[in-house]
Amino acid sequence: MVLTSLDSLWLIVCSALVFIMQGGFLCLESGCTRTKNSINVAVKNLTDFGISVIAFWLFGFGIMFGLSRFGLFGESRFLFEADAANASEVAFFLFQAMFCGTAVTIVSGAVAERMSFKGYLLVSLFVSALIYPLFGHWAWGGLLGGDPGWLAELGFIDFAGSTVVHGVGGWVALASVLVIGPRLGRFDEQGKPRRIHGQSLPLAMLGALLLCFGWIGFNGGSALSWGEGIPGIVTNTILAACSGLLVALFLGYAWRRYPDVKYAMNGLLAGLVAITANCHMVSSLSAVLIGGIGAVVMVFSDRLLERLGLDDAVGAFPVHAAAGIWGTLAVALFGDAEQFANGMGRLEQLVTQALGSLVCAGLAFGATYLFLRLVTAWVKLRVDPDHEREGLNASEHHVSTEHLDLLREMELQSRRFDLARRVTVEPFTEIGQIASKYNEVLDSLEKTVARNELIVRDAKDGILTCSVEGTILRANPSACAMFGFETLEGRSVWQLLQRSDGGLLESFEQLIRVSASYVSEQQQRPLVGLSQSGELSPVEVETTEGKIGGQRIFTVKVRDRSRSEKYKTMLQKAKEEAERTRDELEEKVRQIEAFNGLAVDRELRMAELKRQIDDLSQELGREPPFGKELQSR
CATH class of the missing domain: 1.20.5 (Single alpha-helices involved in coiled-coils or other helix-helix interfaces)
Incomplete structure (x- = not known):
């Protein structure tokens, strides 16, 4: 492979643009996840780039572009040495290494917020060293000389990687999601999905725009040289992206009755993925149609995953795998037939394209699923539930944020119920303003609780707070003195209150009914209290029902009538x-x-x-x- 200096320069520039996509994925995925996990997601995007490039340099480049063995894998160019190659091959290696990084980093968004860092690095190594290069050889092998891969020999066309890059990443993501399961709280007890909002949608939208910008190099560089077709390739790429964005935005508005930001971002990306396989051989009108249909495929796939109870945190599978399949098939439906290999017609080409997508699914999904099932015996793929609730920023990297610090202090205060404790206020920040307002609420709450406690403490009547089963949760001093106990908490109210005719009480409904039967001073009181000494005293009882934290509680006010009866x-x-x-x-x-x-x-x-x-x-x-x-x- 020999390129002119201009061609090599174009490949270097496109490599830089594709590299920017790594930053786009980082912003998109960290923005779509919660604050307590944003650093973990960003670190995974940073680290998988290093792993993928080194693994691709060690093994991947040779497997993918070395001299082919039966069209299945390459067997040369391992540990690629830049000094021993010409400038064209070095530029090509750099460009393809960026592609490998893109395929790998797709997975991080899908498994965000619950996959362990070690487990994710293992997946990154497996994909970059084996899965991506192997399928890449089948589709693109022979670009540096030698026999082509077996799919390429059949006439399979995937210009810039709708299947080779995005399909591989999407199917690996799906296998990983199936193995590790959904995030805590993503689905309710009936299996209905709950939306988990990200910490910064503006950051996520910036990531989507960076990806769109980087895609210019992704598709434009796949021509491997500068030529007259490059402007058309870039134009088709942008048209498909905008078409996908608008179609997804419209569908989201039709279903949800508001413009859904996630659909808008993923629609943009789905349009880009769909045009990637065919941008060099379709018209501008076709590019708009392909991008729009790609967004439709993405939306329906996303809804299907939710119905199946699968938790893809950022929609990696709908965007990259589902839209990638459509883009690969669109080659046969919209592409210039004169560019089909072996003189095939559209139907033959469609079968070949479908075969390529099916093979990608079988390899990427099947191999990854088996691999993850096997390694679970040695490597913990999912973090502990407590760590997931705490957030992977702290549990995996020992890194805290203002949000996390505030949540920790609030949780500690909730456990201790210490109203005198105040959270730390960081001045001149949004979190500091929230903390300040929270402290003001605590001031008011502390005063209110103190007043209420004084009223309850000094009340002459016994006041009991009970669970629906009758277990006493709290009792004021008058109640303890009335029944002769040091503490009443944990006891059953039915051991203290009985019917005066000797019958037992079993429920608050019965207690309320018996209390209401007393209508005249001329009759005997229907209820008596049983003290620790066994003495029975006539009592007057008032019962009210309420809720604390969604649980039913009953407040029982007991007035000792023994003295009044005397x-x-x-x-x-x-x-x-x-x-x-x-x-x-x-x-x-x-x-x-x-x-x-x-x-x-x-x-x-x-x-x-x-x-x-x-x-x-x-x-x-x-x-x-x-x-x-x-x-x-």
Whole structure:
């Protein structure tokens, strides 16, 4: 392979553009994942580039572009030595090494937020050293001389890698997703998907634009030389990208009733993937159609994965594998038939393209799935659930962020329920503003709780907070004193409250019903409290229901009525005694009145007798003995 200086320069420039795509993937994937995992995703994108380039230099380049053995694999050019090759081959190696890095880094987004760093590096090594070079040889082998790969000999066309690069990456991603499973909380108990929002959509959109920019070199450099066809290739690439973006945006709006940012970004990328295989042999109108249909394929594939319960964090399979299959088939449907190998017609070419896509799926998906199943015995592919909840930034790399620090402090405070504790405020940052407002909420909450605790503590009535089963969760001091226990927490309220007729209580509904049966002071109270000493006391109970953290709780207010019942008995006795005394007094009065009547009658009779004696004395001519006494009266 001998290129002019201009051609070599063009390949170097395109290599730089493809290298920028690595940064695009980094921004896209870290922006679409949560803050607690963003550093881990970025580090994986950084590290897999180093692994893929070195592995490609050691083994991959030789397997892919060495002299072919039966069209299956290359057997020369291992440990590629730049000093021993001409400038054309060196530029070609650099360009293809960037392609290898692109294929590998596709996987990181799909398995984000739960795959271990060691496991991911192992997958990166496996793909860059074996899977990508092997299929690449089948489709592109012979570009540096020697016999072509067996798919290329059949007439398989994949100009810039819709299948060779993106199909391989997408199928490996799907196999990895199947093995490690979905993220915690991605699907509910019924299997319905829950959306997990990324930490920075603007960063993700910047990544999508960087990928689109890098794709100019991805497709333009695949011509391997500068020529008149390059402007058309680049134009078709941009047209397909924009078409995919708009179609996906429209579909997302039709289904979700709002413009979905994820569909817009992935639609752009799906259009780019779809045009990659055929950008050198289709018209501009065809490029627009291919990009738009690629977005449709991506959207339906994404929805299908959700229904199957598969968690592809950034949509790597729908974008790269599904849209890649469509782009590969579009070669036969929209491509210039004069460029088909061996004079094949469109139907024959379509069969060949379908065969290539099927072979890619079988190799990339099948080999990766078996490989991961085998290595799980030695390498932990998925992080522990606790580490996943904590975030891979801290658990894998011991790196913290302002968001993570704030969440840790809030979680610690939640566990300890220490309202006096305040979170650290980092000034002049958004997280610092959130922390400051959180501390203000804590100030208000602490004051409110303190007031409520004082009310509960000083209340004379017993106040019990119970679970729906009747287990006492909290009790104020009055309740403990009422029943004679140092603490009531953990005991059953049904051991403390009983029916006065000896029946047992089993539920709060029954307690409320029995409490409501008391309507008059004349009847016996229906409930009694049982103290630690075994003493039964009549009680009045009020029960209210509420929820804490989604769980039903009951608040029971117990008022001891034993003292009031004693007072009631004493008052009744006093009333009876007063009535008895009143009756006795009335009898005495009647007796006195009767005695007074007798005395007056006797006095009147004596006076009458005295007058009769005086009258008789006058008749006898004697002086009346009682005359003066009677006159004085």
